[in-house]
Amino acid sequence: MATSSAGPEIERLIQLLAKLPGLGPRSARRAALHLLKKQDALMRPMAEALSDAADKITACSICGNLDVSDPCSICTAPGREPTTICVVETVGDIWALERAAAFKGRYHVLGGVLSPLDGVRPEDLNIGKLLDRAAKPEIKEIVLALNATVDGQTTAHYLADRLDGLDVSITSLARGVPVGGELDYLDDGTLTAAFKSRRPA
Structure with missing residues (x-):
């Protein structure tokens, strides 16, 4: 050595x-x-x-975002849509969505995804608080914005099952051809997802 x-x-x-x-x-x-x-x-x-x-910097006790205040600035912002919660894997996903200005509701950070191989179980994630928040009468939609990995999709299906029965609409991000993307350069999984997510022209 x-x-x-x-x-x-x-x-x-x-x-x-x-x-x-x-x-x-x-x-x-x-x-x-x-x-x-x-x-x-x-x-x-x-x-x-x-x-x-x-x-x-501390973790927000409501959504799990990182900020200098608790609740965080997103949870307390008066101009945001209070009826929609976007579920993400990490705080980095919030930053990405905020950069794109693609979402104006509230967030919920799971802190990871289910992964049997890595020993990550439902009780290891911030799922209990999500279920409590989703059960509140003002919540109308839960957007599952998890990564398009096997573990991410497994987690999305698990959450959809757990949220089933609540009076909320459960949606997920569309997958498919990126803006500026050429079909010849896309992988098979992306093309398949694009066809499944097709909509009227």
Whole structure:
């Protein structure tokens, strides 16, 4: 086993960076070196930003979004549609939908998807709160905006079964040909979903 010439402080930085998604040991070493070279311009401001985030950001007790206030700014925004809840896997999905300005209702973050192989069961997800929210008389629609993976679709079917019987409309995002997409470059699953989701022209 090769020994490292870096001190324990640098090794700890590398090990922590390597835990981030998409960063392996080599990428973490490059990132650590870059941070160390740019201490005043990058490393110190990043350390302050991380400290502020750790101290001030919390999960919304209603929807699970991350914000500096609880309830979050989306749950308390007066201009949003209070009758529709969009169910997403992670907070990152909220950010994507908000960037696109595609949805003006409220959200619910599951915190993952069902995955028997990874040991993720219904009780491991934020499903109980969703069922409580969906049962409120003002809720008219639940949009299942989960990823088009096997686990995502399994979770969507499970939620649809659990929500069945409530006086709410259960919908899911249409799947298919992306804007600007060419048929020849699309995979078989996307083309199949596009045909199943076809609508009048």
